[in-house]
Amino acid sequence: MTGTYLVTLDTQTAIATLARRHKAAGGVGLQVLNMIGGRAENLLERLPDSVKQALEGATERALRVALQAARQSRSVVPDQKGWLNTAMTTAMGAVGGAGGLPTALAELPVTTTVLLRAIQGIAAEYGFDPNDPDVLSDCLTVFASAGPLADDDGANMAFLTTRVTLNGAAVHGILKSVAPKLATVLGQKLAAQTVPILGAAAGAATNYAYTSYYQEMAHVHFGLRRLAIDSGTSETLLVEQLRRAVKTV
Template sequence: MIEPAPNSEPKPEFEAAANPIQLAPDDLEALRRAVAALEHPSLAARLTNMVGKPIELIGYALPETATNAISAATTKALEMALKTALMTMRRDPRAGSQLLHRALVTASGAAGGAFGLATLPIELPVSTIIMLRSIADIARSEGEDLSNPEAALACVQVFALGGRTGSDDAAESGYFAVRGLLAKSVTEAARYVAQRGVVAEGAPVMVRFLTEIASRFGVVVTQKTAAQTFPVIGALGGAAVNYAFLEHFQDVARGHFTVRRLERIYGRDIIRKEYTRLAENR
């Protein structure tokens, strides 16, 4: 009979699972809130409650001229937001006032509601830049260094992450799915900015980044515009629509930068696994 060698001890069958890394209670709760914000975009539901009709159906009924105007305004707004992200924010380490952001966005929404589609080319860029400043403050609060081009671009990325609808396929539109689709363009754009130090007009890598963001941001811009042009909305309702617009992207930003903060602490694989578990159990 062969006896075990002296001092030999049986090894656990799954050594990696013997000491799993667990999130601190506060971090787990923060991740749970992030899942709620990122997996269940609420803008369409909020706007539908305002106008009393499914906002997505109203958006589909907009004339082609309105669709073209929304597309042009969306592109212009994101171009201005990108320049702000890479130039203004990194030179201004001070946090802004969330109340001020809400007041300014509400005021611009009142103008949009009063004068309709004609003001969109002016109102949307203004609203988008104000929202970007709010997103940047949230990013800073979660430990982001906005002098890093990748972190600054992550602020712009929020506009795509918040551009999903309730009718999207969950497997293709979930937070990590969208983030994965944008990962290459974000990385390439950040590398380009880090190497050049400036953003050249029409640089292919930056055009590709903005195009991918715009294709998703345009979805919620259409919803917002449809709500503001609805006959019963008017100036007061237009202000409320913009307020909901801002709150929507603030919620998405908090979720996004919470996930990024936890990834820096625990590692991407662990956070993605826990995120998926929480999302599946909702």
């Protein structure tokens, strides 16, 4: 008997819904690549060497700023609807792209903060406390999924099996582990925003794609967590079910 028959019909239906979200996550990215006339793997080559070498450090700093800002803002700024988060980052992307690389780099930590807050808001939708260290860890690991401009080879499900308890000593470690992956993703975004003439449009389009992507992936992540709790099914089995379901969507 295979794992397919070890979950209930209701659980399989929920998995199918998450699989559709997973597939939808990267759909807009293809439109962005078509607009800028490039391929994701070639985008980073457009960046100056000095930027590429500093990208990982800049990404880790952006994550630290986002983490601090998200913690401070949750008590005074309520979680926003998904469409509003997308509209906000789309506008910021247009501004960042209009000025080329300097403004795109300046916009990076702001967009990262909005994305983290959006992910935290989705965690709350599924009944998780975003202020809980373990949940905050989950929010950060959503950034470890492949970006919307990457080919979906299933590798972006690896973050679903990652669990790190986020205490004081672990903050540095988890940021270090997420930053390299996110640096590649954000490097593609920066490169798209520096496309001549299309800068503002590309900035808006990439931020739209990235916000849509990470919000959908957050739904997959926390939807799977909630399904495991409610159904009493192991997360390992559910991830395998999801992996199969994505191939058939």
